[in-house]
Amino acid sequence: DAGVIQSPRHEVTEMGQEVTLRCKPISGHDYLFWYRQTMMRGLELLIYFNNNVPIDDSGMPEDRFSAKMPNASFSTLKIQPSEPRDSAVYFCASSDHGNHNSPLHFGNGTRLTVT
Amino acid sequence: DQQVKQNSPSLSVQEGRISILNCDYTNSMFDYFLWYKKYPAEGPTFLISISSIKDKNEDGRFTVFLNKSAKHLSLHIVPSQPGDSAVYFCAASAAQGGSEKLVFGKGTKLTVNP
Numbered sequence: 418d419a420g421v422i423q424s425p426r427h428e429v430t431e432m433g434q435e436v437t438l439r440c441k442p443i444s445g446h447d448y449l450f451w452y453r454q455t456m457m458r459g460l461e462l463l464i465y466f467n468n469n470v471p472i473d474d475s476g477m478p479e480d481r482f483s484a485k486m487p488n489a490s491f492s493t494l495k496i497q498p499s500e501p502r503d504s505a506v507y508f509c510a511s512s513d514h515g516n517h518n519s520p521l522h523f524g525n526g527t528r529l530t531v532t
Numbered sequence: 533d534q535q536v537k538q539n540s541p542s543l544s545v546q547e548g549r550i551s552i553l554n555c556d557y558t559n560s561m562f563d564y565f566l567w568y569k570k571y572p573a574e575g576p577t578f579l580i581s582i583s584s585i586k587d588k589n590e591d592g593r594f595t596v597f598l599n600k601s602a603k604h605l606s607l608h609i610v611p612s613q614p615g616d617s618a619v620y621f622c623a624a625s626a627a628q629g630g631s632e633k634l635v636f637g638k639g640t641k642l643t644v645n646p
Contacts, residue, residue, distance in 0.1 A: 421575070459638035460576075460621065508575050520566065521634065523575025 419443075421524035423509050429530045435497040438527045440509030441490055450521060451484055451494050452508040460508070466492065499531045535559045536624050538637035546645055551609040553640050555622030558603065562624040562635075567596060567607050570619045570639070579620070580607070612644045 422441040430436055442449045450465040464474040469486045477484070481500070486492040496503055506528050510521040537556045545551045555565075563584040568576035582589040582596045582605070589596050595608045609616055622637040 460636035462634065510575070520578035520581070521568075521576075523577070525573065525575050 421509055421511055421522050423507075423524035423527050425527060426525065427528045427530075429532065430499055431532055432500055433498045434531075435495065436499045436503075436529060436531075438494040438507050438509075438529070440492045440494070440524060442492070442509070442511030443513075443522055444490065446511035446513045446522070447489070448512045448514070448519075449486060449492050450510040450512075451492070452510060452523075454506040454508060454526070463494070496529075499529075501531045504529055504531050534637075535562075536622055536635050536637040538620075538622055538640045540640050541638070542641040542643070544643045544645060545612050547614055548611045551607075551612045551616065551642055551644065553607040553609075553620050553622075553642065555605045555607075555637055556603055557605075557624050559624070559626070559635075560603070561626040564625045565596070565598060565605050566623045566625075566634070567594075568621040568623060568636075570621065576621055609642075612642075614644050614646050617642055617644050 421443055424439045428436060447468050451463040452460050453463055454460050461476055463476045464484045465472055466486045469489060482496055484494045506526045508523050508526045510523040512519040512521050535558050566581040567579040569579045570576040580591050580594050580596050582598050584600060587598050593609055596605060598605045619639040619641045621639045623634050625634045
């Protein structure tokens, strides 16, 4: 089991550019989550999917953020246009039931820096 | 507003001693609590959990205590080892939400000195 795979590990971009973060969940997991970690706010849930369908995107900060899950093995989080305040570590996580009997498995994150 | 609070950003202990990490919560609907451990440049990994029907759960060197009346939980590590040095996140969820409503604290950085 390769675990949750995220790419890229690091992304440095200029303000106004489009950023796409990628995630491959653990095979067989039907829940996928995107989290953002900052010093000020800690780990925040942005959006989660169940069986590729977005269930709750209330944590998405604004319309500049969008997420898709075209199939069970791939998801993207896109920021367009990016702003310096988007600088953070973005984590993808998956689980096989979406309840607390099935803890989240996190990827190693993408560190985003927007200058 | 922070529903899950870890008021100590950092903690330093000596190898072999007990580490106690604390967590407070405000939402009385939370009924399941978890601790995650995070090493630098890695994602958080699940460590231990406790349901609100219990007040203690033990797994090897790790024990979590829950005080519902005080809305407080703690993680005890005995004995502490240098490899335990990491950031520890407390998290909570409500039964109706399951893990999709997992709320995390900001974390406590534990340093275990040899």
